[in-house]
Amino acid sequence: MxxxxxxxxxxxxxxxxxxxxxxxxxxxxxxxxxxxxxxxxxxxxxxxxxxxxxxxxxxxxxxxxxxxxxxxxxxxxxxxxxxxxxxxxxxxxxxxxxxxxxxxxxxxxxxxxxxxxxKWLGVPGEEALGGKGVSACATCDGFFYRGKKVAVIGGGNTAVEEALYLTNHSDDVTIIHRRDEFRAEKILQERVFKSDKINVMWNKTVESFEAGEDGTLGHLNLRDTVTGETSTLEVDGAFVAIGxxxxxxxxxxxxxxxxxxxxxxxxxxxxxxxxxxxxxxxxxxxxxxxxxxxxxxxxxxxxxxxxxxxxxxxxxxxxx
Ligand SMILES: Cc1cc2nc3c(=O)[nH]c(=O)nc-3n(C[C@H](O)[C@H](O)[C@H](O)COP(=O)(O)OP(=O)(O)OC[C@H]3O[C@@H](n4cnc5c(N)ncnc54)[C@H](O)[C@@H]3O)c2cc1C
CATH class of the missing domain: 3.50.50.60 (FAD/NAD(P)-binding domain)
Structure with a gap:
């Protein structure tokens, strides 16, 4: 000492x-x-x-x-x-x-x-696919997904801003949110609802991130928070935006x-x-x-x- x-x-x-x-x-x-x-x-x-x-x-x-x-x-x-x-x-x-x-x-x-x-979700595949399709920063990594299909996970200001930012690069942006309404400021929400590049999946949580054949992110496994039904979403990039x-x-x-x-x-x-x-x-x-x-x-x-x-x-x- x-x-x-x-x-x-x-x-x-x-x-x-x-x-x-x-x-x-x-x-x-x-x-x-x-x-x-x-x-x-x-x-x-x-x-x-x-x-x-x-x-x-x-x-x-x-x-x-x-x-x-x-x-x-x-x-x-x-x-x-x-x-x-x-x-x-x-x-x-x-x-x-x-x-x-x-x-x-x-x-x-x-x-x-x-x-x-x-903050991360802590679900299977998230850490292993970090930098291979899973990111926590659209400003940093959005450019790598030009013309590709991407998802944003979250419902606050960060998630909504990340989704809006991603529309500069992608015409196919999905926001996945575990509730049936956003916590984000109203003005940001309005921009999301006006955008024809953003689709929202309400009442869904991500259960895991799965790799495709090339070893990078292939799809997300989702669960409906109301019905419990499971589904998948194919994406090239996923941005965890929960703060x-x-x-x-x-x-x-x-x-x-x-x-x-x-x-x-x-x-x-x-x-x-x-x-x-x-x-x-x-x-x-x-x-x-x-x-x-x-x-x-x-x-x-x-x-x-x-x-x-x-x-x-x-x-x-x-x-x-
Ligand atoms: C996956 C990912 C990709 C990113 N990509 C980009 C990019 O492409 N371009 C870009 O501009 N930004 C990017 N960012 C954001 C960028 O990394 C941050 O904005 C930047 O690192 C912030 O720098 P900082 O010095 O404030 O803090 P940090 O980089 O967070 O560093 C904090 C430091 O504080 C130390 N520390 C914490 N507590 C203590 C303690 N008690 N005692 C001593 N030391 C302590 C830590 O060990 C660490 O060294 C990315 C972020 C992530 C997570």
């Missing part, structure tokens, strides 16, 4: 955490990144990434995150494979955090980049949150309610949830942290 003193502790190693690290390290802040259970973040569980600027060819998510990590390390970031289990923010900067290993961190600033996880869970348990009661436990920040900035504590990426963003937006917010957090440190330094000098 050791105590680490740092100007910046970055919690999380997705695009937000690594981008904050690149900026902070280049500003000579010698940041420490605690990587968490999923080093590299959500993109490590996907295959093709085609929308991150700078790559003309399709790149693989895990490879891209290794590149970001290597870049952050090459400019002076210290990576630690550990999980933050406790944070003490109430006494202001310097903050204290404790990791699973028992190591303690004393940090002048903290960038929270703990991300979010898509996201931001990783914010650590901060409950310590930082204000919005719309389902996302960290609240001052609009247009990564500043939380506590000076010196910043939040970046999916942990604060219930809307865009993209690697490039997370990276952008990571950059903003590092730049604002740098300004915070400079202001603290000025105040210290003035007091001496």
């Amino acid at each position: 050791a105590t680490h003193r740092t100007k910046m502790l970055i919690i999380g190693s997705g695009p937000a955490g690594y981008s904050a690290a690149i900026y902070a390290a280049r500003a000579m802040l010698e940041p420490i990144v605690v990587q968490g259970l999923q080093p590299g973040g959500q993109l490590t569980i996907t295959t093709d990434v085609e929308n991150y600027p700078g790559y003309r060819e399709v790149v693989q998510g895990p490879w891209m995150m290794e590149e970001m990590k290597a870049q952050a390390e090459s400019v002076g970031t210290r990576m630690m494979y550990d999980i933050i289990t406790e944070v003490d923010l109430e006494n202001g900067s310097p903050f204290r955090a404790v990791a699973d290993s028992g190591d303690e961190f004393i940090a002048d600033t903290i960038v929270i980049a703990t991300g979010a996880q898509a 996201h869970a931001p990783a914010t348990e650590l901060f409950e009661g310590k930082l204000p949150m919005h719309s389902g436990k996302y960290l609240q920040v001052e609009p247009g900035t990564p500043k939380t309610a506590i000076p010196g504590v910043f939040a970046a990426g999916d942990v604060t963003d219930s809307v865009y949830r993209q690697a490039v937006t997370a990276a952008g917010m990571g950059c903003m957090a590092a730049l604002d942290a740098e300004r915070f440190l400079a202001t603290m330094e000025d105040a210290r000098e003035a007091a001496e």
Whole structure:
């Protein structure tokens, strides 16, 4: 067990955490990144990434995150494979955090980049066919299903928005919802009902995802929630859109949150309610949830942290 003193502790190693690290390290802040259970973040569980600027060819998510990590390390970031289990923010900067290993961190600033996880149905075939027809992000993967038949599972805003987005690529989009009405906002529902590309299957749950002959998704096994009848739906792609869970348990009661436990920040900035504590990426963003937006917010957090440190330094000098 050791105590680490740092100007910046970055919690999380997705695009937000690594981008904050690149900026902070280049500003000579010698940041420490605690990587968490999923080093590299959500993109490590996907295959093709085609929308991150700078790559003309399709790149693989895990490879891209290794590149970001290597870049952050090459400019002076210290990576630690550990999980933050406790944070003490109430006494202001310097903050204290404790990791699973028992190591303690004393940090002048903290960038929270703990991300979010898509919620999954947890039914057979879902995990095995992830990236082979089953996805949790239409903005990310919809393009791969141009002209194909797709389904969206869910009935809230996310599901309805994903279905509408998919009509840019497919003329055959089916929403599968376990109830007989949507929870989504009325205006979004109206757009769905007006679209001749979207069909809705009410009162249906997905019992399993089945592979076709080529090993990618072939069809869904469905069950009617009212009659119990079973049926199948042939699709090329299925998008599970039942929500996201931001990783914010650590901060409950310590930082204000919005719309389902996302960290609240001052609009247009990564500043939380506590000076010196910043939040970046999916942990604060219930809307865009993209690697490039997370990276952008990571950059903003590092730049604002740098300004915070400079202001603290000025105040210290003035007091001496
Ligand atoms: C299957 C899939 C495919 C996707 N495809 C694309 C795509 O093609 N293009 C695109 O732009 N976006 C895509 N996305 C979305 C993109 O992955 C996310 O928007 C992005 O990863 C968010 O980055 P982040 O840094 O905010 O958080 P995340 O990537 O979620 O990373 C969070 C990090 O925090 C760490 N962490 C959590 N808790 C702790 C803790 N207590 N202590 C220490 N560390 C902790 C985790 O280990 C992880 O490293 C996809 C998402 C999924 C799930």
